[in-house]
Amino acid sequence: MKVRIKAGRERKLLGRYPFGHAGDILDADAGISAGDVVDVHAEGGAFIGRGYFNAEGATPLRMLTLEREDIGEAFYRRRLRAALARREGRITGTDALRVSHAEADGLPGIIADKFGSVLSVQLRNAGVERHRDLILRALREETGATAAFERSDTGERRKEGLDLRAGVLWGDLPDKVTFHEDDLELFFRPLEAQKTGFFLDQRDNRRLMRRLVPEGGTFLDAYSYTGGFSLHAARAGAKAVAVDKDPVALGTLEAVARANGLDRHTGVRLGDAIEVLTQLEREGRTFDAVVLDPPTLAKRKDDVPRAKRVFTDGTARALRMLKPGGHLLISTCAHYIRVDDLLDAARVAASEADASAEVLDVTYQPADHPWLLAVPESLYLKSILLRKD
Template sequence: MNTGKIILNPGEEKRLLDGHPWVYNNEVNRLLGRIQSGDIVSVYSYQGDWIGQGFLNTQSKIFVRLLSRSEAPIDLDFFRRKLIIAKENRIQAGYQDTFRAFYAEADGIPGLIIDKYGEYIAVQFLSLGLDLRKQEIVSLIQEVYQPKGIYERSDSPIREKEGLPSVSGNLFGTTPKWVVTNEGECRFLVDIQEGQKTGTFLDQTQNHLAIRPYCSHKRVLDCFSHAGHFAIQAAHAGAQSVTAVDLSEDACQMIQKNQEENAVDLTIVKRDVFDFLQTEIQQKATYDLIILDPPAFTKTKNKLPQAKKGYKHINLQAMRLLTEGGILVSASCSQHLLLTDFLEVIREAAAEAKKQVQLLELKIQGSDHPALLNLESSFYLKFLIMRVSSL
């Protein structure tokens, strides 16, 4: 039974009753009983009505991360059921080899990220309450997935906001640094121990596959290529030529490894994308399909205007390089750039380039990264496939 109680300020319960999972520190009126960060506490409205229960962290702006709206005890079986339901949902959606097996608040356990890479698991513990229950969660992961190894990648900046240090290392079995994963008909190397996020960008898996119907016999340019997923899918789908551009030497080496793994032809260019696009325009180069998948241009709201300029610029340059009726694939993973903002940026770029843009497909992150309608930040990834023609 929870001994700590959180009483909200008047009216603050509405957002929570609508499904939002977080109680912010400025919404709390008073604390009753045992108050210990990491504990599970009960949350009540100012009038004394039950709201839910969740992890407490008095040092965080997110004061309580709700786990349940029920008054039933939160025990080991509670967490077991959550993991099993999340696994069943992924299997139902068709995931088999490599996918996000658990996605924090969206799957009902705040701060827990579980990524499956074939026979191995990478995990992140991003909230204090969860971190204190690490061994229990690791045991449940073993029970539900029977992996050969579990590797912790709790090296996200989010932990600092929870008052937690960056941690990484093996938690169970033996986890190799490199594993080979399947993405459709292609294979990709993943660095579980030091790769981006927990190894790679699993949220784009379905989007990598979505470009394939547009690639046959086309000249393709993949900007901000990272590990080359879009480029290699394009080459495998029958593109006439594929150019992958990234400024990072590590990224270019990874693209080459994945190119060799899939025995496809492509050109790898180590260069700043902004400079590359400008040079290609000056040289009057053209492409039939251009992919823009940059890193987040901003991680804070106050830099959003600058980020919009960056997104507009690269989309404008890409439109100028496309052949008549060419395909522009444009993505943004900036959570502060809303879909409406992103579409406005595309409209502004099209107007300046004097182009007509048809939106063919609009996607978010894959279904193994479900978004909560009540949590706007979970709609962080925007992915557009467009046809661009002259006005």
């Protein structure tokens, strides 16, 4: 089966950009089923490569290779071995890491996180769904995971015309998936947690904020989820307050804190983060360090202005409660929100809070969430670190 690309549009694909959008497609052979592997050709007939094709998908073409190679189990195993080799020696102090970061590892639609000996898997598009058995065998063999569960219950699958799926894939899945990050023993319930179970991409930022919060200080973790930032701050000797609207996540935080002997150093507030921050400000609370890490907020470019207002509102409240010399980390996991957008929102917030601050650092996602030069969309996690004057 063959798909042809409009003249001039092939350049980006030959430059290793993995997405062929609807406007790039000239025509496609009749009879292609959703998720079929197709040969991709330029308008003049020259071979470009091979990829998954789904005419009804939000992104019809997802490139796999620029070679005439078979897309079978051996292909997926080679790509997974390359992904693991890329991470070798770069992720330390933990037994949890992302082993496949979709297009950034040459594996479109495959997200896999390993927690100890347990693998969490998302299959996000029609192509990987068609090759489900091949991919799962490759993941099992190359990662050595003794148990695995699936959390293919994201909106991306609906855009591909696929049903949502979640459940045990293989092995004896424990009720609690346990792993460690530095000197913390962490866990979550795999079929109750959000996404793949735990946000591994904030690992470096958690360590950063742990170093900055003083022993005996106070720490505010807004949009905390299961409180990774809070637990690190508590281990450093601070008193942490975690704020989230998910009662299950906060319940997990409290259980993990007890298991680590940190329950006296962690407290939770259930509710909308902006509303809770407003209440904390009314109570006269102050903090030595604050993290503001909301969910995606901007899934389209049109969402960015509204998202910036949320960041401004949260940052203004955080700055008013932040002690002089205190640190504030503002983070976004939205591709469409740029570092400059975070800085703009923080600048407006500082004015509203009548505060001044220094930008100390800009951080990005860790090495097990690769950011490829040819794939701008692979950069998504951006954070700015401020110190209040």
